[in-house]
Structure formats: structure tokens, C-alpha cells
Amino acid sequence: MRDLIKPVSEVLEPVLIEMGLADFDSKSIIGPATDKSHGDLAIPCHQFARILKKSPVEIADEAAEKMNEHLKGIASASSVAGFLNITAESRWLADRLSELVEHPTNGVERNSTRTVVVDYSSPNIAKEMHVGHLRSTVIGDSLVRILEMKGNTVIRENHVGDWGTPFGMLIERLEDLESEGIQPSDALADLGIFYRDARSSFDSDENFRERARRRVVALQSGDEATMARWRQLVDLSFSYFDEVYELLGVLLTKDDVRGESFYDPLLASVVERLDERGLLSNNSGAEVMYPGDWLNREGNPLPLIIRKGDGGYNYATSDLACIIDRTERLGAHDLVYVVGAEQKQHFQMVFAAARIAGFLHEEHTSKHVPFGLVLGSDGGKLKSRSGGAIRLLDLLREAIQRASAAVLNRNPDMTPSEIESIAKSIGIGAVKYSDLKADRTKDYVFDWERMLSFEGETGPYLQYAHARIRSIIAKSGGGASVENPARYTLPSNEETRLAREILAFPDAVDTAASELAPHRICKQLHRISQAFGSFYEHCPVLIEDDSLRVERISLCALTGDILKTGLELLGIDAPSRM
RNA sequence: GGGCGUGUAGCAUAGCCUGGAUAAUGCACCGGCCUCCUAAGCCGGGGACCGCGGGUUCGAAUCCUGCCGCGCCCGCCA
Numbered sequence: 001m002r003d004l005i006k007p008v009s010e011v012l013e014p015v016l017i018e019m020g021l022a023d024f025d026s027k028s029i030i031g032p033a034t035d036k037s038h039g040d041l042a043i044p045c046h047q048f049a050r051i052l053k054k055s056p057v058e059i060a061d062e063a064a065e066k067m068n069e070h071l072k073g074i075a076s077a078s079s080v081a082g083f084l085n086i087t088a089e090s091r092w093l094a095d096r097l098s099e100l101v102e103h104p105t106n107g108v109e110r111n112s113t114r115t116v117v118v119d120y121s122s123p124n125i126a127k128e129m130h131v132g133h134l135r136s137t138v139i140g141d142s143l144v145r146i147l148e149m150k151g152n153t154v155i156r157e158n159h160v161g162d163w164g165t166p167f168g169m170l171i172e173r174l175e176d177l178e179s180e181g182i183q184p185s186d187a188l189a190d191l192g193i194f195y196r197d198a199r200s201s202f203d204s205d206e207n208f209r210e211r212a213r214r215r216v217v218a219l220q221s222g223d224e225a226t227m228a229r230w231r232q233l234v235d236l237s238f239s240y241f242d243e244v245y246e247l248l249g250v251l252l253t254k255d256d257v258r259g260e261s262f263y264d265p266l267l268a269s270v271v272e273r274l275d276e277r278g279l280l281s282n283n284s285g286a287e288v289m290y291p292g293d294w295l296n297r298e299g300n301p302l303p304l305i306i307r308k309g310d311g312g313y314n315y316a317t318s319d320l321a322c323i324i325d326r327t328e329r330l331g332a333h334d335l336v337y338v339v340g341a342e343q344k345q346h347f348q349m350v351f352a353a354a355r356i357a358g359f360l361h362e363e364h365t366s367k368h369v370p371f372g373l374v375l376g377s378d379g380g381k382l383k384s385r386s387g388g389a390i391r392l393l394d395l396l397r398e399a400i401q402r403a404s405a406a407v408l409n410r411n412p413d414m415t416p417s418e419i420e421s422i423a424k425s426i427g428i429g430a431v432k433y434s435d436l437k438a439d440r441t442k443d444y445v446f447d448w449e450r451m452l453s454f455e456g457e458t459g460p461y462l463q464y465a466h467a468r469i470r471s472i473i474a475k476s477g478g479g480a481s482v483e484n485p486a487r488y489t490l491p492s493n494e495e496t497r498l499a500r501e502i503l504a505f506p507d508a509v510d511t512a513a514s515e516l517a518p519h520r521i522c523k524q525l526h527r528i529s530q531a532f533g534s535f536y537e538h539c540p541v542l543i544e545d546d547s548l549r550v551e552r553i554s555l556c557a558l559t560g561d562i563l564k565t566g567l568e569l570l571g572i573d574a575p576s577r578m
Numbered sequence: 579g580g581g582c583g584u585g586u587a588g589c590a591u592a593g594c595c596u597g598g599a600u601a602a603u604g605c606a607c608c609g610g611c612c613u614c615c616u617a618a619g620c621c622g623g624g625g626a627c628c629g630c631g632g633g634u635u636c637g638a639a640u641c642c643u644g645c646c647g648c649g650c651c652c653g654c655c656a
Binding site for chain 1: 583605616618619648649650
């Protein structure tokens with residue numbers, strides 16, 4: 001009800017002055033009513049009692065009376081227990097609804113024109129993607145869509161772990177397997193096993209370890225045969241990542257990949273630039289920076305290691321190179337990192353260092369968007385039934401398969417290809433919604449039963465509301481576009497409730513964008529779906545009364561469009577049948 | 579030890595930044611609703627000392643403070 005505050009505050013302002021409360025800002029004392037049965041907005045008058053030496057009840061009564069005559073056509077004012085309550089008139093709601101129908105982006109203003117880099121997903125080459133990557137991918141993708149809708153220029157960046165010391169052992173493992181006659185594509189068919197075996201050889205075999213070390217040196221120096229192997233690892237891993245991304249339906253493509261290897265050649269210049277500014281100091285052989293007041297376990301200042309004693313580089317250096325690349329080459333204003341909460345301090349230090357070094361200026365913002373761990377239903381780390389790590393691909397396929405059974409059960413007449421497509425939308429939507437619906441900073445319990453039960457606050461519930469709307473519209477014989485009726489009349493409580501929830505949608509998008517919190521949109525879409533469910537049961541649409549029929553079809557179409565738009569912002573499909 | 583985060587019905591969560599009325603939603607539980615646009619739905623009901631103690635305030639789930647539980651970080655790893 002953000003739009004209601006402005007006209008109400010214009011009426012409230014002279015009333016405040018008249019009552020001797022000119023010091024209060026009319027806009028900031030108006031808040032949403034905590035109990036919607038009292039109204040849309042509320043002004044608690046208890047705060048004025050001491051100044052006016054009158055009871056809050058008297059003050060609220062007086063203010064309500066003074067306001068009412070000027071609020072005609074907008075709202076009505078009433079008072080209860082010292083609260084001045086404002087309730088929008090149906091007429092006012094109806095006019096806002098008509099505006100929304102005409103609005104090109106469902107009332108969401110494209111009023112932000114920053115260039116934003118969103119860093120998300122970030123899997124590691126030759127390593128299985130785990131549920132942490134799922135969270136980063138799903139949350140990051142939604143943020144990209146939300147920020148784009150607000151008008152920003154958004155650049156997706158997939159900061160892939162494709163460089164560094166692990167590649168010595170990975171390449172040597174690949175060599176070993178090939179000498180045993182195993183094709184590289186087969187060797188990497190299961191990345192979890194491949195990585196685990198490489199690791200165990202590295203840990204247990206001195207000879208292998210030595211070969212791995214030499215291989216790292218060869219990789220760093222650009223040795224041709226080694227680079228070919230490295231390329232092979234990268235390409236094969238990507239085909240796996242792409243399969244996951246395709247199934248997930250995220251925006252990420254190969255063009256968005258900007259891996260560690262890209263920044264490697266830039267690292268020396270990072271050190272140079274820091275050195276020029278005299279920011280580096282030597283700490284037992286390593287070049288370090290002290291960007292803040294962090295302490296280590298012994299209570300000594302915590303260094304950010306820029307160059308190791310052996311001349312190698314650390315993640316911090318790479319992250320600084322990355323910041324320079326994004327601000328100076330890509331012209332980014334805002335940097336967003338969708339990375340697990342455990343790296344919070346690391347990012348604080350890197351951001352602080354980048355400010356000190358002048359890589360980030362006043363016009364830049366940098367935000368770590370943390371998310372919690374993914375836990376199994378036992379409260380511990382998520383594992384497969386056999387106790388191993390869960391392959392993301394298997395997980396997504398299971399989601400689709402579970403959805404498929406439910407779709408077939410309800411629609412025995414559907415063609416197999418229809419079922420396949422709808423099951424994918426539902427299964428993936430269920431996984432995404434359950435990941436996005438809660439505040440992302442909290443740990444997250446992964447529970448098949450809950451997310452795919454198709455009941456309650458789930459992706460399928462929202463999709464179902466949308467599908468029912470499409471079904472009505474198909475039966476109405478009209479087109480898919482929203483017709484603006486001559487005037488909405490909103491004759492029932494169900495209709496005004498639905499109108500209110502629809503009108504709150506742009507607000508939810510704005511909040512989600514400013515807080516980088518997709519769950520704000522989830523919650524509002526759920527409220528809209530609930531309001532629609534109630535409307536659906538109580539307000540028949542395809543009826544004889546022509547003007548009401550037109551109005552209700554329009555309301556359905558508008559609701560459907562908003563649900564579709566909202567689901568798109570979450571990266572979730574909105575099928576027309578289910 | 580230091581830092582950060584988190585604690586809300588049996589379970590899972592929203593609300594906390596920006597203090598307001600009877601704390602919201604879902605699952606589970608109890609009771610209703612399919613000759614009618616998809617019952618993956620709708621309507622109604624029971625269930626909460628908002629971790630505990632202090633403080634600020636006319637008013638605290640929300641702000642401040644102390645304690646307790648849980649998690650994460652404090653590596654020449656990423």
C-alpha cells in the first residue's frame with residue numbers, strides 16, 4: 001500500500017498542523033497497519049498524548065473526523081484504541097488496478113540504471129557440483145533477473161575454479177587413467193569419483209605427489225601438452241555444468257564464464273599496484289596487507305596474503321584482480337558476490353583492501369550476498385542414501401521424476417512430451433522455490449517430502465494458481481491479453497483482497513532488489529496465490545452478467561500475468577496446464 | 579579465546595534494518611466443502627511466557643546490554 005501513503009499524507013499534513021503537531025513528518029508516522037482487519041495504514045496516536053495532554057483515543061477520534069471529509073474517493077479514516085486507521089476505498093483500489101493493467105512492467109518501475117556484476121554459481125573444474133553450488137546458482141540467477149527488471153545493466157559472471165595447484169594432481173590422474181586405456185570422457189563421467197581418486201593418490205603416493213608438483217609448474221609455464229590436458233578437463237567439466245544449468249533453466253551460459261585462469265596473468269600487476277602505493281609489507285617471506293583490525297587466534301593482526309613466500313598467489317590476490325577487471329574493464333558500479341556465508345570475513349578483508357588500494361571508489365559498492373549451509377533432514381551435512389555426496393544432476397532428475405509421477409496421475413490423457421515438459425517445470429520449480437522462499441542467510445534443510453509434497457507454500461502451489469487462471473481464460477474464449485474493463489467494481493471481499501495483494505507486488509520487487517532478497521517476492525506471490533484461491537472458490541468468473549464477467553476475466557488475467565512475472569523473477573516456469 | 583551469524587507453536591519459517599493493536603504463513607492435527615471455471619484447492623478450529631535476564635520507551639519479537647544453546651570464520655586452502 002505504498003501508493004496510498006502519499007495521498008493520505010497530503011491530507012494528514014494540514015490536520016497535524018491544525019492539531020498542533022506540526023513537528024511530525026506526516027509521511028514517516030504513517031505505517032502499514034499491523035492488523036489488516038483494521039485497515040491498510042495506521043497512525044498510532046499514543047506518541048502525541050504527552051504533547052497535547054489528551055488521551056490517544058481522543059486524538060485519534062479527532063484526527064479521523066478531520067481527515068474523513070478530505071479523503072473522499074481515496075480512503076476512510078477511523079479510530080480504535082488510539083490508532084488512526086486508514087482503509088482504502090474500493091474505488092481507489094480499482095483505479096490503481098486499472099493503472100497496473102496499462103503499466104508495461106506490472107507496476108515495477110525501471111528506475112535503477114547501475115551496471116551490476118553478479119558473481120554466482122562458481123563450480124570447480126573436475127569436481128562435483130554440490131548443493132552449495134545449487135544455492136548460489138539459484139539465488140544468483142534470481143537476483144540477476146530482479147536487478148534487470150529494475151532497469152540495471154546486469155553482467156553475469158561465473159567465477160569458475162579452473163586454475164591452481166589442484167590441477168597438478170587432476171592432470172596426472174587423467175594421465176594415469178588414459179594409460180590404463182580409459183577414455184577421458186569416461187574418466188570424468190563421475191566427477192566425484194575422479195576427484196576423490198586423484199586426491200587419494202596425492203595423499204598416499206609420494207611419487208604421484210611429486211609428478212603433480214612438476215605438473216603444476218608445467219601448467220604455470222604454459223607447457224603445450226599440459227595445457228591440452230587442462231583444456232580437456234575444462235571442456236569435459238563444462239559439458240557437465242551445462243547439463244545442470246540446462247536442467248535448472250538458469251541464464252548462465254559459457255559466455256558468462258570467467259575463471260581463475262583468466263585472472264592469473266593479471267596477478268603480477270595487482271602486486272605492482274599495491275606495492276606502488278606502499279601497501280605491502282613482508283611477513284616471514286610473504287607479501288601481505290593489513291586492511292583492517294582483524295586479529296588471528298593469537299591476537300595478532302590478521303594479514304591478507306597477497307603473495308606467498310614461494311612466490312605463488314592466493315585467492316585474495318585473484319579476487320583483487322577480479323575487482324579491478326570488473327570496475328575498470330566492465331565499468332561496473334556494483335559488485336555482488338553470491339557466495340557461502342563462511343567466506344564473509346574473507347570478503348570483508350578483500351573489499352577493505354580494494355578500497356584502500358583505490359580499486360573501488362566512492363561510486364562503487366561491493367556486497368557479499370551470503371547464504372547458509374544446506375543440511376540433511378538429520379540436521380547434519382546433506383548426504384545421499386549411500387552416504388556419499390549428492391550429484392546435482394541426480395538430484396534434479398529425481399525432482400523431475402517425482403513431479404512426473406504426480407502429473408501423470410492427475411492427467412492420464414496427456415502426451416508423454418507434455419508430461420515431460422510440465423514435470424520439469426514443476427520439479428525444478430519446487431527445488432528452486434524451496435531454496436528461495438526463506439531468508440537466504442539461514443541454514444537450509446533439504447527435504448524432498450516437504451518441497452515436492454505440492455501442498456502449502458511451495459512452487460507448485462503458485463504454479464497451480466497460475467494454471468487455473470490460464471484454464472479459465474482459455475474457456476472464456478477470449479485472448480490471453482489483459483483487457484481493461486470500463487471500471488473495476490470489486491464487489492466482494494475476495495476481490496478487494498486480491499486487488500490489495502496484486503497492488504503490493506511492485507513493492508515486494510523493490511524490497512527484494514534493494515535487500516537482494518528474493519524471498520520477499522516468494523512471500524508476496526504466495527499471498528497473491530492465496531487471495532486468488534479464495535477468489536476462485538467464491539467468485540464464479542464465466543457467468544451471464546456481462547460486465548462482471550469482463551471484470552473478473554480481466555482480474556484473472558492480471559493476476560496470471562503478475563504470477564508469471566513474479567515466477568520469472570525467481571527463475572521458475574509458469575506452465576498453463578498441470 | 580576473538581569475530582560474525584542464528585534462536586519465534588510438535589516441525590519448518592515470515593516479521594527485526596525503519597518499535598505500535600489479538601505475533602503471520604505452511605506442514606502435521608481436528609471439523610466441514612467436489613451435480614459448478616483443475617480438490618496440487620477452499621472454509622472453519624485448537625496449538626507460541628518470540629532462548630533467558632536486565633535496560634530504553636506511553637508501548638519491545640523488533641532497539642541497547644549481559645548470559646545460554648547452535649553454526650560458521652580466525653590457513654603462505656579455496
